[in-house]
Amino acid sequence: MAATRRAARRLELVDTTTGEVVERKQRVPHAFDGKGYTLEGHGAEVPNFSLNLSGTEWDVLDWMKQHGGCANPVRLEPSEVAPLLCSTPNTVKAAVARLLKLNLMLRIGGPRSGTYQLNPRRFWEGSGEAHVKACTRMDPPAVAPDAKALATALKAAQKATDTARDAAEAADEAEELAPDSKLAEKTRATAAATHASAILAVETAVNLGAQLPVQLRRFLQEAAK
Incomplete structure (x- = not known):
């Protein structure tokens, strides 16, 4: 026996207090203004x-x-x-x-x-x-950095690595002067944070396609050890 096809049901919003049929609000593709x-x-x-x-x-x-x-x-x-x-x-x-x-x-x-x-x-x-x-x-092209963006990234990477080296030297000096002290612990934590920031800055320059100078390439090699 062939299955009978059910008629499509039309659903309405009803005010349960008054029984009034409430007009359904038109849906839009964007929650704010319908532009998507x-x-x-x-x-x-x-x-x-x-x-x-x-x-x-x-x-x-x-x-x-x-x-x-x-x-x-x-x-x-x-x-x-x-x-x-x-x-x-x-x-x-x-x-x-x-x-x-x-x-x-x-x-x-x-x-x-x-x-x-x-x-x-x-x-x-x-x-x-x-x-x-x-x-x-x-067929839009990929976003590509220009010389200004690359130069800025390299400058930021160089500054970050210089800061990281200075912080590492300060931590070594503090450890020699006051081993296991709060000062040594604090300077070592600062050195670790600046070192992580420097790695991020250098990696950002690499990801942009910048050609790293020798000192920055050495920094990455040392950080990888």
């Missing part, structure tokens, strides 16, 4: 905080987000945007140029179009399906 989720890429790619972005560069990224640039091409005129960012047109223009070089922003259209979109590999607003289609259509 906002993604900021992370993982193997270069993190934004390691790129030594200027204040204006951060402001331009934020302006693009606020004007739909996470999922759509947006026209950005430096002369119009600069007053909103408390900046100058030339500073905004330079910020856009660096963000394009870093691949955080992509130019849409010709070189004089003035239309941009945030890299969907790093920023996105919308559904997952639309995200996949956008990445396939645009």
Whole structure:
């Protein structure tokens, strides 16, 4: 005997006190304004905080987000945007140029179009399906550090290793002057903390693709022993 197909049931919200049918609220894909989720890429790619972005560069990224640039091409005129960012047109223009070089922003259209979109590999607003289609259509390049980011990372790594060596020498001196004292214990703990910070700074420079000078390579070799 063939199974009978049940008719689809229509469910309603009912006020149990009055018996009144309450209209169901329309669901939206985003909890705030229905535009979908906002993604900021992370993982193997270069993190934004390691790129030594200027204040204006951060402001331009934020302006693009606020004007739909996470999922759509947006026209950005430096002369119009600069007053909103408390900046100058030339500073905004330079910020856009660096963000394009870093691949955080992509130019849409010709070189004089003035239309941009945030890299969907790093920023996105919308559904997952639309995200996949956008990445396939645009074939966005990976975010890549420039010379400024690499130089800053190397400078930070050098400073951190110098601090770590000074702290290690201070710990050795304290141990010689007052073995097993609180001072020796405190300086040794400081040395351990600065050493860990130095390793992190050097590894960050390596992950960005910086070419380490000899002294930094030796530091990593010593730390690995």
